[in-house]
Amino acid sequence: MSSVSTRSKDCVQQRKIAYDMIVRGYSPKIVQIETTLTYRQVSLLKKKAEENMCVCANTSRSSRSGASIIHNRVTKIEASILMLLYMKLAILNINESIDLQALEKSHDIYQSIRDEIITLYPVQMEFLTITDAWCLAKEFRSEEAMFDKCSECNTSYFTSSNQSTLIDCPFCQVSGH
Ligand SMILES: [Zn+2]
Numbered sequence: 144m145s146s147v148s149t150r151s152k153d154c155v156q157q158r159k160i161a162y163d164m165i166v167r168g169y170s171p172k173i174v175q176i177e178t179t180l181t182y183r184q185v186s187l188l189k190k191k192a193e194e195n196m197c198v199c200a201n202t203s204r205s206s207r208s209g210a211s212i213i214h215n216r217v218t219k220i221e222a223s224i225l226m227l228l229y230m231k232l233a234i235l236n237i238n239e240s241i242d243l244q245a246l247e248k249s250h251d252i253y254q255s256i257r258d259e260i261i262t263l264y265p266v267q268m269e270f271l272t273i274t275d276a277w278c279l280a281k282e283f284r285s286e287e288a289m290f291d292k293c294s295e296c297n298t299s300y301f302t303s304s305n306q307s308t309l310i311d312c313p314f315c316q317v318s319g320h
Pocket residue numbers: 293294295296297298312313314315316
């Protein structure tokens with residue numbers, strides 16, 4: 144096979160991955176990073192997905208840092224549920240790369256848990272998008288975020304050095320806040 148046709152095959156593959164990511168609700172910036180496609184290529188694919196009416200409803204929000212994602216006890220619980228699932232499901236080394244498949248599976252489970260909780264108890268919860276999940280995974284990979292274990296309740300939780308809350312363990316009342 145010539146290198147030209149290999150390249151065009153790779154490009155088709157990348158466009159397929161990009162299209163699926165757009166449908167899934169990733170922000171265009173993340174799609175660009177993960178697929179190395181250009182802004183214009185991603186924009187055209189997004190337009191196509193929108194024409195096909197198959198873009199996730201939660202696409203609009205752009206990338207956020209841990210500071211805006213984790214800002215109180217509830218958001219820290221949500222981030223912890225999502226990221227603990229990610230840690231359990233990941234096959235790739237998440238210290239070195241972002242395991243998109245595990246991230247998406249974790250986000251599906253997180254969404255089911257969240258929907259169930261809201262149905263049972265109409266509490267105020269924030270919805271973490273797949274873009275938020277990717278941003279948290281990226282912070283973990285770059286060692287800006289980590290998993291910690293509470294000495295009081297012995298539960299693991301996710302914590303980011305950028306977070307804008309002083310809460311340590313979000314699962315028990317003992318934590319200093
Ligand atoms: Zn605790």
